[in-house]
Amino acid sequence: MAKIIYKPHAKIYKDWILTKIFIYCFYVAVICFCLIGVYFIEVKNIEFLKYIFIFFVSVMLIFFRPIIKFFMYVLFFNNINKIRKVIKDLKEGTFSVSIKLPPEGEDEDEFVKFLRDINWMIHSIVNEYLKLEKEKKQVEERARFYLRASCTDSLTGLYNKKAFFKLMYNILSQGQTGFLIFLDIDNFKRINDRYGHLVGDDCLQKLAKIILLSIREKVDFACRYGGDEFCIFLKTLKKEVVKKVLKRMFLLFQNEIKLAEISFSCGIVNVEKINLPNSLDLKDYLDDVFKKADVSLYKAKKTKGKIVFYNKSFKK
Structure with a gap:
């Protein structure tokens, strides 16, 4: 300038x-x-x-x-x-x-x-x-606003599904590893029906804040996948670290939301370092990782309030 x-x-x-x-x-x-x-x-x-x-x-x-x-x-x-x-x-x-x-x-x-x-x-x-400098700043501010709007969820402020998928793609292309967590609020439909959608939205916003407080800034990242489902990626190789993070989140969630019937379940899959020849293979591998996390979440929701790590014995 x-x-x-x-x-x-x-x-x-x-x-x-x-x-x-x-x-x-x-x-x-x-x-x-x-x-x-x-x-x-x-x-x-x-x-x-x-x-x-x-x-x-x-x-x-x-x-x-x-x-x-x-x-x-x-x-x-x-x-x-x-x-x-x-x-x-x-x-x-x-x-x-x-x-x-x-x-x-x-x-x-x-x-x-x-x-x-x-x-x-x-x-x-x-x-x-x-005059041109003023117009330039206005254009830059609008560009930043639309960029944030295109990659964040308007209700929770977390990444949206598209942005999260892109981040995961970049992580895999760089050969980084970690754990992908699928998180789903239990009995969320019952909360909406009994207390109304405003209370339901408040639960989603509070859970999003708890997730951001529990993960490391600029290292781990999370998104609202859709409805009452959230995705979290933790850059760690240790299951104990994942369990510790989720335990802290669960305690904060119980203290923040005073509803006895509400909890959350988690399906977790290890994202391993692999060598893939081209971007199409990488996209297929990423789709497979999300499917494994979804299967693990399905297993966890059968008992509610439980975390389940993906096992090869699970059927996708």
Whole structure:
């Protein structure tokens, strides 16, 4: 992003005024010298002053242009380079504040008008830049909002099913391992029928918060799979860690939701590191992992409030 740097350039205008004053003073000095010379030569009739006068006039005529050019460079053209620097800054995206000038008058010379035109140009560019920056921020905020909305569940704030599947795909493609947990709230339909959908939604939101409190941020992740089902992926190779996390979640769930008939069941499958030749095989393997977790959940729900790890003896 371009950076706005403020650089006062009031000296440019002051030096231009000094240049004009110097030139006028030089003209007056030359005229006065000529008048004094004529007076002493013609009126006083001092002959030797005639040669001195001719000598000084010749010197002034010879060196007039270099002297004026020198002072014009020091007091004027040097500041033109500063104006060029301002324009260069604008081209590179670094903006300078406008040149300080006196109030606008009717009889202004062309150089002052030129400085006012530069002020107008800088003012227009800065305003347009700030307008574009504001619009850019609004577009970025909308993009972030729609990105979050496309990958999160609106009720719980967890990932949605599509985003979770994509994360799992990336995990497997990187050769990472862990445990996939399918979690389902027991008797959830009964809760909705007895207490209403607002209470049911509150249960889902509280469970989502408990899940986020129980897993490691930026390491593990979870989603609302659909209805009252949740998915959790824990990056660990130890069953004891999985059991510990679920036990903590179950205790928090009981303390948070004061309903005797509510609990949750979990089906768990180990996601192993495998070598697959292409992305289609990886997708098939991921589908198979989800099916195994679903079968394990089905076994767990038969007794309710239970966790079941997938066993090869289970039929998919």
